Amino acid sequence: MTNAVQVLSAGSLRHAFPALIGAFGQESGIAISLTLGPAGLLRERIEAGAGFDLFASANMAHPRRLASLGLAEDAICFARNRLCVLARADLDLTRENFLAVLSDPAVRIGTSTPGDDPGGDYAFEVFDRIEARYPGRGEAMKSRSLQLVGGRNSPPAPAGKGAGYLITDGEVDLMMSYYSNARLLAVDRAFSVVDIPGEFQPLIEYGMATRRNADAETRHLRDFLLSATGQEILSKAGFSPIS
Incomplete structure (x- = not known):
């Protein structure tokens, strides 16, 4: 060897x-x-x-x-890879209402940390693409987003909790996520996995x-x-x- x-x-x-x-x-x-x-x-x-x-x-x-x-x-x-949204199932997020739901100030958006983790960079690119088409909306999403994982100061995931713990614990309503990760929770009725519309997909x-x-x-x-x-x-x- x-x-x-x-x-x-x-x-x-x-x-x-x-x-x-x-x-x-x-x-x-x-x-x-x-x-x-x-x-x-x-x-x-x-x-x-x-x-x-x-x-x-x-x-x-x-x-x-x-x-x-x-x-x-x-x-x-x-x-x-591609980016998608892992959301609370009762949020009823779809590709068709994607923009409306994420534009709702009451909806808490979670992302990874830009700069430290490309996942956060890609999420912010989605917001930039939205901003280019709908001025004001993308910047509002960016300013409201909670950068909860993937950063040098991010707390580790609690032991014994699944990948969607930030949603099930009530920290956020949805997470911008890689499809390769989110797909593993698609069978869990607590979540929905929704593709980001193509015009906003990085x-x-x-x-x-x-x-x-x-x-x-x-x-x-x-x-x-x-x-x-x-x-x-x-x-x-x-x-x-x-x-």
Whole structure:
């Protein structure tokens, strides 16, 4: 067994990587050491000197920055995602009333933290797209949004509580969420999972970058994520393949 490939990965890949690690290990005999977290904060760690072999981000900007600094090789898109809304079921949110519901000042909107976590950046991009079409509405949503997760000062999720705890605990009425995460709660009658209308949907591309002068094991993992097997595993985890 070779030394483990050290992967720093966006937390939204947490449901995909167990299957990826299992399949990759079976194929190659190479182990993976996985660290999950908000991609922006992981990028900062790398810039501060943290060791890594492969960085997997929920956007392309962070891997490209590391490449521009000479800390990593070129960023490669390996998956796509989309943003949706995880809402209280009794909010009766639909694609058709999406704008009206989110414009209601009484509706509490939760997001991840922009800057620290691409999920927050994408949520704010939705609000910017709304603002461009309906001046005043997007900025109002942005100002009302509660940035509750994915930040350097965000409290950890309470032990034993499911992914929708901020809604079931009454902190917010809805959360802007990656589809790959929200889909897992679609069968729970407490929630509804609603796609964001296409005109407001941001392009969500996941990028990876290997460290400079990466070894053969790391390059093998990079190639595996782009392979038919890797892409199929990502697709089953709710991501869109790059092909």
